[in-house]
Amino acid sequence: MTKSELAEQVSTKINLPKKETEHIVSMVFESIIGALSHGDKVELRGFGSFRIRHRALREGRNPKTGEKVKVPPKKVPFFRAGKELKEMVNNKAGSQKTAGSSQHP
Amino acid sequence: MTKLDIINRVVEKAGLPKPQAEEAVESIIEKIKETLSKGENVVLRRFGSFSVRGKNTRIGRNPKTGEEAEISARSVVRFKSGKYFKDAVNK
Numbered sequence: 001m002t003k004s005e006l007a008e009q010v011s012t013k014i015n016l017p018k019k020e021t022e023h024i025v026s027m028v029f030e031s032i033i034g035a036l037s038h039g040d041k042v043e044l045r046g047f048g049s050f051r052i053r054h055r056a057l058r059e060g061r062n063p064k065t066g067e068k069v070k071v072p073p074k075k076v077p078f079f080r081a082g083k084e085l086k087e088m089v090n091n092k093a094g095s096q097k098t099a100g101s102s103q104h105p
Numbered sequence: 106m107t108k109l110d111i112i113n114r115v116v117e118k119a120g121l122p123k124p125q126a127e128e129a130v131e132s133i134i135e136k137i138k139e140t141l142s143k144g145e146n147v148v149l150r151r152f153g154s155f156s157v158r159g160k161n162t163r164i165g166r167n168p169k170t171g172e173e174a175e176i177s178a179r180s181v182v183r184f185k186s187g188k189y190f191k192d193a194v195n196k
Contacts, residue, residue: 001140001147006133013132014125024119024129029152031114035106037193042106047134048182052194075194077153079184088142089157089180 036077046084053078108134141182153186 003025011021032042032050041051052075060071081089108130115126137147141157148154157180165176 001145003149006136006140006147006149009136010129010132013136014128016125016129020119021129024115024121024126025133027115027118028111028130028133029149031106031111033152033190033193036190037196040106042111044108044134047138077184077186077190077194079155079182081182085138085141085182088138089144089182091142
């Protein structure tokens with residue numbers, strides 16, 4: 001499913017023109033990107049959470065030349081599925097309850 | 106940031122009444138969940154993609170007791186961030 005297919009399905013559900021819905025879909029995901037870029041995390045109950053993971057500096061090799069290169073430390077966006085989503089993809093759907101807050105470290 | 110913050114943002118930026126913004130955000134999330142539970146991937150340009158992957162049965166260990174236990178085969182959701190997203194968090 002692509003963004004425009006998602007917008008199409010949502011648009012019929014909420015009775016809003018597709019164009020406008022597409023705009024809202026983009027806005028939702030841009031705001032998640034914005035939050036993580038500011039070092040914030042995003043928690044969407046029932047769906048999951050997005051946070052930043054830090055990757056340390058490491059030594060890599062140029063696969064072509066075999067030369068050693070330093071790979072600088074970086075941050076990567078990380079998604080962790082929530083309990084309900086985990087259950088849904090395993091077809092144990094229907095259980096809407098969330099047993100307390102999920103087990104994030 | 107929570108779902109409510111995202112809803113408020115949609116209210117501000119798209120000028121949608123709050124109940125409608127709420128419905129929009131909820132149904133976006135619900136649609137993604139539904140699609141994934143059908144085993145279908147969701148690809149959102151710039152942001153990234155969600156996919157469902159099968160995991161085989163494996164032997165794990167209870168980290169508390171050290172006891173071995175079989176972890177049954179299951180499906181898991183994987184998120185791969187898009188280039189734009191990755192670049193944005195490293196700015």
